[in-house]
Amino acid sequence: MWVWFLVSFLCFFSINSYADNTSSTQLSEVDVIGQLDQARNSIQPSLGATDYYINSDQIDDQSEGNNASFNQVLLRAPGVASDNDGQLHVRGEHANLQYRINDVLLPEGLTGFGEELDTRFVDNVSLIDGSLPAQCGFHTAGIVDIHTKSGAFTNGGDISMYGGSHSEVTPSFTYGGSATGGINYFTSGSYLEDNLGIENNTNSASAIHDQTQQGKMFAYVSKIIDDTSRINVMLSASHSDFQIPNSPGGTPFAANGSTLPLPSISSQDVNDRQIEQNFYGVVAYQKSEDKLNYQLSAFTRFSEVNYLPDPIGDLEYNGVASTINDSIFTNGLEFDSSYALNDTHTLRAGSMFTISDAINESNSLVFPVDPSTGAVNGPEESINGNNQKQGESYGLYLQDEWKATEKLTINYGARFDQSYQYLNESQLSPRINAVYEVDPATKVHVGYARYFTPPPLEEQQNFNPSIFDNTTNATQVDQNSPDKAERANYYDAGVTHNFSPEFEAGLDGYFKTAVDQLDDGQFNAAPIVTPFNYKYGQVSGVELTMNYKKGGFSSYANAAWSHALGEQWISDQFQFSQTDLNYVANHWIYLDHDQALTVSSGVAYEFQNTGYSALNNTKVYADLLFGSGLRQSSDPGQPDNIPNGKRVGSYNPINLGIEHTFKINNKSDIKVRFDIVNVADEVYELRSGSGVGVFAPSYGPRRGFYGGVTYDF
Secondary structure, three states, X not given: OHHHHHHHHHHHHHHHHHHHOOOOOOOOHHHHHHHHHHHHHHHOOOOOOEEEEEEHXXXXXXXXXXXXXXXXXXXXXXXXXXXXXXXXXXXXOOOOEEEEEOOEEOOOOOOOOOOOOOHHHEEEEEEEEOOOOOOOOOOOOEEEEEEEOOOOOOXXXXXEEEEEHHHEEEEEXXXXXXXXXXXXXXXXXXXXXXXXXXXXXXXXXXXXXXXXEEEEEEEEEEEEEEOOEEEEEEEEEEEEEXXXXXXXOOOOOEEOOEEOOOOXXXXXXXXXXXXXXXXXXXXXXXXXXXXXXXXXXXXXXXXXXXXXXXXXXXXXXXXXXXXXXXXXXXXXXXXXXXXXXXXXXXXXXXXXXXXXXXXXXXXXXXXXXXXXXXOEOOOOEXXXXXXXXXXXXXXXXXXEEEEOOOOEEEEEXXXXXXXXXXXXXXXXXXXXXXXXXXXXXXXXXXXXXXXXXXXXXXXXXXXXXXXXXXXXXXXXXXXXXXXXXXXXXXXXXXXXXXXXXXXXXXXXXXXXXXXXXXXXXXXXXXXXXXXXXXXXXXXXXXXXXXXXXXXXXXEEXXXXXXXXXXXXXXXXXXXOOHHHHHHHOOOEEEOOOOOOEEEEEEEEEEEOOOOOOOOOOEEEEEEEXXXXXXXXOOOOOOOOOOOOOEEOOOEOOEEEEEEEEEEXXXXXXXXXXXXXXXXXXXXXXXXXXXXXXXXXEEEOOOOEEEEEEEEEO
């Protein structure tokens, strides 16, 4: 992987040398960058889909600003529900998000607690969902489209220190600028240490055994070759260490009514840990010439999660202690282009290819049991479950943006996707969206998309569960059918209206039917999710968005209703009890991440020219997140239990903050901010510990006080 990074830089400086030996009449650097950015956006439009845009000022106006995790930024978008372990659900889907950075796909990686993306390098981000155009494939719940800070308009940076409750300490920096020869660069880095690395397992103010240390680095370099082309290089690295939080008063695992022959250990003293690391690199060449725009990108990514159990503690309370090391290494190429055929037709075409190597290594300590009595009949033993698989994916698309009339635009096309994993699957997927401008203030859109979503290669459990027969980790069901690609029909319609230059609102509805509906779950102590399929799935919902900005005042409000169902588990059956398998075989149930109502809202006001110098350059802000609650089982462990049959409680924490900027000179200032998270100290539960694929309870953060100082230069 590091060889790839070196090759990227060598290619960059080779082009730099070539460009310096050519001569041409050139536009100013700022003009060229602006034109190339605009051309790049025209290659990957979101025409007909729902596009929710968040810029860096809006990020700064939320609780904790750019010190917040990137997922906290996305939670302010409509239809995004929060879950434990930093998971997000968009429009009733579990994961299935595609991340793009500067219009280049970020390959799939292992998802743990740590977030690879640092909010500090984000200039703006859009959440694009609904009926997606043909260039969007594989992961279709939504496109997280990130445009990074580039240095072209920065020429400086900042140094920051932030921290507060739970012993949080977060030093960070950003720096960017321009160099001779048309080079722009930007880099950021941060370190986080605190005692609330993962959600608390209890409702107490302080978690038990929940420390974390996290480091992130990001670098962006752009070289303008001439007025029509440039090459971009992006590099990122992150490393995170976590303690797995504990709960006091745990019940030891029992075999035939007897505890295991182990030294006694309190459940609050168990020492489980997880280590996560992610690296990626991207090299992209962009060309914009007359009617043709295109971008060719090469990318690489390595992702690894290592779960280290407490051998005695996990055996005592779970009957198994599994050391797990999962990793995936992906390389790929992506090509996207647009061509203005004439005044009414713009053609877009592209392709993508990735090749991945996934390794799943596990070593599980268990006790053997007598098959006739269920009692332990020997010393602990080790069972290995190692697996390695290479996967490939291909995607091709072609579409036409047709301006049928002055007010009506139709974007139609199709894509073909091929996935080679444990199963070889493919699909041709038609797409069509129409946007009609009723008047200058009102637009209506309607669309249909056929989706093809392969399961994540790195998360699949391809082994024979019978290797644990007659042990303390035996399953009720030995069947383990392979995961399948989800195939779905998606319908979307909506309207946006500008009531005034300051106030905009939108209403959108969607309906999805799926075969082989994909879902994820955590089924054991190792906090690593596993995919599985429902034979049938159905998701529907409505979203309302409102944004208002005038002078120093800004506000937003989003409300979303969602309904997500599935029937009949057809893969990874060993993860479930026989009773639940029988019930779901002929009953529709709610998906575990279904949340009926999700609301996000916020207000901010910046004081300017008030006549009071101490008040000027002061910003106050507040935001709220409401969730009606995710699902839990109705009566866990009982014969009449309904999987995901009821909800956990609702929640609505309110956050407040203030920031003041002290001007030093025209180039430098000092910003001081203070944040209060969960002002009312609301105790709320995200997960109860029951439900399909829910292993442990988790609670939202209690009231916290945070502050920071940033020196901008």
